[in-house]
Amino acid sequence: MVDRLEWEHRPVMVREVIRWLEPRPGGLYVDATVGGGGHARALLEAAGGQARLIGLDRDPEALEVAARNLEAWSDRVALLHADFSELGAKLREIHAGAVDGVIFDLGVSTHQLEDPRRGFTYQVPDAPLDMRMDPRLAVTAADLLQRLDVRELADLFRRYGEERWASRIARFVVEQRARRAIRTAGELVECIKAAVPASARRKGGHPARRVFQALRIAVNAELEQLERALPQALEALKPGGRVVVISFHSLEDRLVKQAWVRAAREGQPVRVRILTSRPERPGPQEVAQNPRARSARLRAAERVLASEGNA
Ligand SMILES: C[S@@+](CC[C@H](N)C(=O)[O-])C[C@H]1O[C@@H](n2cnc3c(N)ncnc32)[C@H](O)[C@@H]1O
Structure with a gap:
């Protein structure tokens, strides 16, 4: 309820x-x-x-x-x-x-955005990276981060997030997940912050905004x-x-x-x-x-x- x-x-x-x-x-x-x-x-x-x-x-x-x-x-x-x-x-x-x-x-x-169970936003660090609008969908954002290869991830961030640092972020995601799976919004934000150069992080809003948008668009087609x-x-x-x-x-x-x-x-x-x-x-x-x-x-x-x- x-x-x-x-x-x-x-x-x-x-x-x-x-x-x-x-x-x-x-x-x-x-x-x-x-x-x-x-x-x-x-x-x-x-x-x-x-x-x-x-x-x-x-x-x-x-x-x-x-x-x-x-x-x-x-x-x-x-x-x-x-x-x-x-x-x-x-x-x-x-x-x-x-x-x-x-x-x-x-x-x-x-x-939906603020629900701590759903992981739609970079603003709730502990939220699991789910992002499914419909719980009947099979694949979550965490699944995509785990399963796609580096080129597919870069393509996704570029196409659906219009993210300038798509390739670099994809590489950092793949390196990070080799150590430990990225499961929460906070873990993904940390990974993006590490990938985006400090000078670029100072402009254009939150550095994770476009990647979160891209994942949400992909999960929900x-x-x-x-x-x-x-x-x-x-x-x-x-x-x-x-x-x-x-x-x-x-x-x-x-x-x-x-x-x-x-x-x-x-x-x-x-x-x-x-x-x-x-x-x-x-x-x-x-x-x-x-x-x-x-x-x-x-x-x-x-x-x-x-x-x-x-x-
Ligand atoms: C911005 S909210 C709508 C708010 C609504 N106009 C109101 O005034 O309360 C968007 C809603 O659309 C739903 N939604 C998004 N994509 C959908 C789709 N492909 N089919 C059906 N519902 C969808 C979401 O689950 C969400 O509840």
Whole structure:
């Protein structure tokens, strides 16, 4: 059981999400990353409590919290333990029909990040390097650090972390694990600090940030999941229905942009109009109140009839 008081996740860019999705009474919405239910709740409230919502999450603990936070609308909410890459199949399974809006708020929640059992952050030194959002996944971050060879590790840190010192860190990891397996967040941080030259450590934030991001993306196959989910979200929409994606790093944001640029071309069976020519960013006030919002980028698109123009 998750303690509600422990679950402190403040949803980001709520005003913008509501502005784009325009929730209305009678509407059907999908929250593909329902988490603690913050955005879901805002959507239901904005629709005057008269909308229906399907919430997905791959983390069963998140669903427990969402169920409690959305209790007031329990007859209008269906919560499903699923990856969003299964979005289309799940909607068919429950005979949902076409939907009015879909939201993705990517990444991990504050609760997941700070949970000392899960190892998502370099800030909890004793946390085991797990990083699985879904406990059904077989491979943890510690397993990857133990099993991949030096080239695979370097490639992973470079590709998913855009880490400049990827090769050097990979070498240090392999040397370290030959002495003793790297099992905790603190042990990995020490190894990264030893690998990154002191002059480079002074700039660009915490030296372990990019490697932790890379491991998390790999463990959870985050980019593959998103790539598979984006077309399914468009297919699920009614014409005029909208999708909003909030991403937290450029790899995700690029995928969204590219998928929608393709879907905006003439001749596509499922065609969209891109509503945000550039990603929207949170205002300074929100960033001051909620540091997690700092790197958020929001994009929105609308499904149009395949024959409709994009103007
Ligand atoms: C940033 S949190 C969402 C918070 C939520 N919007 C709120 O207001 O409480 C992201 C959530 O998405 C979930 N998630 C991430 N990747 C997923 C995927 N591929 N399929 C389903 N859920 C996913 C995570 O487990 C996490 O609970």
